[in-house]
Amino acid sequence: MPSVDTEPARPSLRKAIAQLPLPPVPAITSSTWRTHSSFHSAQSWAFEAPEGEGILDYERLEHVGDALLGAEIALMIDEQYPRVVTGVRSLVKACLVENITLAQISQRLGLPEQILCSYGQRASIRANPGVQACVFEAFLASLHAEQGAAAMRTFIRAIYSPLLPATVEALRPLFVSVPSTNGAVNYVGQLMEWSMKKGCPGRSVQFNQSQRNGNLPHNPAWVVECTVADAASGIGGQTFVGTGTTIAKAKNEAAEKACSALAIAA
Structure with a gap:
């Protein structure tokens, strides 16, 4: 998609996230979603891991969670704002799933302090917004794997139901309410x-x-x-x-x- 400017919605989103009535955080058995690559010493392969090699960090889960979250947000936009044009939908979605937003949600849920990582890098890793965003997406993927799609959807919607209208209304003036110089x-x-x-x-x-x-x-x-x-x-x-x-x-x-x-x- 083309580059979009999400800045106009950020103040409204920041306020909405700060006031968000948090849903209960589901219990996840696996700790992979919160394990940074530094915890086990990072390993990488050119194409795929050898057979029998365990997945030790959250990167794979983050990739899956990113797709699951994006799909659910797209469905919510379609259900609640069916008349909004496609370009605006893309902008709304971009605001709701960008790292800045996900990091703020992750902080509210208390996920960063649960991150497993190298002791010497703990402070900087846990404070990194990119990492905070990743563990939120990895958590969603783990929730989907352990408790199913319905549990994941319920959790996502409990968080995003107040955030979606806040984002739409923050962006609306850019398209329909801006006074023109010629009237x-x-x-x-x-x-x-x-x-x-x-x-x-x-x-x-x-x-x-x-x-x-x-x-x-x-x-x-x-x-x-x-x-x-x-x-x-x-x-x-x-x-x-x-x-x-x-x-x-x-x-x-x-x-x-x-x-x-x-x-x-x-």
């Missing part, structure tokens, strides 16, 4: 749709943190930068600047300039 055209929405068009990899859109210029509170001037990239067109990261009396207007003006440069029809 009619939502250039931000057009630009985001362009970036997520099916069959067009290598496209990305990112808006920077808004800056406020001027000292008059009754007439502030906001400045927003919009950086776009399109590998197919050889655009490696072109930046457009918009200004306005509100953040939304400044963002839409920057998007309008980007749309014009990219020949995206209004």
